[in-house]
Amino acid sequence: MTRAGSMWTPSLCLRVVILALAVLHDQAHALGTSFSYSMFDGDANHETVNTLGDTTYNRTNKAYSLQGLADWAKCVRRSGEETCNSCGRLLYKHPVRMKDAKGAASSFSTNFTIAFQSSNLTYCGDGMVFFFTPSNADTSGTERASYWNLAGGRMCAFDTKENQTDFRVFAVTFDSYRNDKYNPDFDVSDGNIAVILNKNKLNASNLCLGSANITNCNFFCGNKGDFSASIDYNSTDLKLRVQFWKGSIQDKSSSTMLTDLTASHVNLANAFLKNDMFVGFSGSTFGMGLNGPNDWQGKFYEQHYIKAWEFTGGFDTSEPKSQAGLIAGIVSAVGAGIGLFCLCVCVGMKRRKRYLCHRRLAQMTTPEFEGNPGAMTYSEVRMLTKNFSPSERISSGAFGDVYKGTLPSGKILAVKRIKEGNEQGEESFLAEATSLRQIRHRNLLQLRAWSESKEGLVLVYDYMSNGSLDMWLYPSPKWTDFEPLSWPIRRSILAGVAAGLQYLHEGWVQCVLHRDIKASNIMLDENFEARLGDFGLARLVDHQKVEKTTLLAGTLGYMAPEMQHTGRATKETDLFAFGILVLEVVCGRKPLNTNPDCNLGDYVLLDSVWRAHEAGNILSVADPWILKSKPDYVREQSIEYSDEYEDYGARNYLNPEDKQSLIASILKIGLLCCLPDPSERPPMRQVNQWFQDSEEGSINLPKLSSTKPEPYQVSWSKYMSSGEATPTTQSNTFTGMGSSQSSSFAQGSFQTSMSDIFKSGR
CATH class of the missing domain: 3.30.200.20 (Phosphorylase Kinase; domain 1)
Incomplete structure (x- = not known):
């Protein structure tokens, strides 16, 4: 990003001054009408806008509705038909001089916010149009019946006698109904934006592209919220641009354009029937009677709201000034402008820098x-x-x-x-x-x-409002009224970490090794949902080259035994660290007990859990708090979810015996993940599935050896012959037996245990 303070250079200042001169010159000869409505006030705007036909002011939306007719008895309809058409226009009350005395058209720029609303989600129409018209006369009586009604399918903006030689119009249409019966080539879909010049469509955009049905996608049906558009015409270059986006006028810079149409060689002079034209909007819709053509207590299919409008354009209609006075005015204005510009640059540089920072930070809350x-x-x-x-x-x-x-x-x-x-x-x-x-x-x-x-x-x-997991497992003595994590929360945390780790290993285009899974790297949001963080030691590894990551990393107590020998991180070493985390969360104990008063056998948590398993009493190492905390619940699959239980579905509470069995099963998952032989550890997708099964209250685990397996064995011979410095673990089929059966590591052994490491101070 360019720093604001370095943007202003002497050459840039000179260009700005030249541009200011050009702008002043153009303004002295050109644009004469400008207005802006950020929202509409029906009383305050009465003197500046004309509402014609069925247009009414909606105080709730602070907008004008082009279809505000409420009395169906006044609805104009064709004889014998069961539809009733409605037309409405909103025009700026004062004419805009769009052609000068020589017949040249004026440039203009306009922005507006609109909304389509319909009660029918699958059938709507007809749409609305931005246009220039030579008249702002009322449209009542015969004219309304003969012209507006017949033109209802044309958004009440286009004459039905299109074959007449003097048919001239410029308009940008926002079409919500596809008239495939009469003009399928002209109407590409029921959600299209088109630029119309006289009898020609200069350009069009199909908003249904990307939908299942590219001709009928109901783009404007229902209540889709606000849309905005900008239309810019340069009479010098004869270029026209139409942009359309979701949201308000102010959202333009941060929004993705739904439409961005351009057209070249556009001469609007021939489209303006008079020098002075009225600018605004026109829209039409139709409704259906409930009980046939004689009962019109129905409802219109669509309403069109104009919520905000800006316009600048037209020639100046004031009396021309003398040449000397004009020159003097321009010189004075330029001198004052240069002085003001220099002052603004000097004073505003720091403020601009701060403003850009503030704006960028504000954009960090947008969906994009x-x-x-x-x-x-x-x-x-x-x-x-x-x-x-x-x-x-x-x-x-x-x-x-x-x-x-x-x-x-x-x-x-x-x-x-x-x-x-x-x-x-x-x-x-x-x-x-x-x-x-x-x-x-x-x-x-x-x-x-x-x-x-x-x-x-x-x-x-x-930001994670509940901090890291280790803060809750080992709370500070300063915490008052502290209540340890319940068993349902602990199980949910482990399930979340399992899901995240499986995604890192198998769910993305590349395998991501975390390499430092531990309690302090598990963050908890306001709902105690786990987020695996601190990728400071992560490495991106291609799925086919997992074994080639060679930088030793991790935290003592969570590191797999083979890493001390091979120095290599793999999926299996991540899995070992996750297994230690499982034991830590269920037991409420650190992987390594640094208390000098503890028994020698309690130094290493993994050894303590294996001894309890061998003794047939694995629950003896579990945190006593989770054994006596509130009952756990599981989802009842046969009962349909309802709002009564929020997002949890129907609850079926586990009895104490089933809860203890579930805790013992999750402890065994931790032991399976920490088997000494990496090839015997289950894949992460299997571990994740076990935790998903735990939501039902039971887990179907493979048989776990009743005794602690032998330490990890490594083969050296093939690596000495191949010239590799360290061996590579192989991905054998997972059996879950945890025994010292034959494997690809047949020769040599690495006999160091975690207890030995701790006692030796390594």
């Missing part, structure tokens, strides 16, 4: 930004965090501090600043930005933005 993380400037990051105020700091880590950042909208984000001069931190930054910018999953911490500059490295995430 939500789905597309991007770079930020360091100034914007400082504004988010109040210049990294100590009062905004949430936590500190090995690579940097985390701050709370607040957007102008009030939304809170988490801002991670990498410590200065930390090369490992810079590598962490690049890995995390590369991984997270393209990955989307409900159980992965969402990256919103980043900043990489000489001033520092920054990552911006969603």
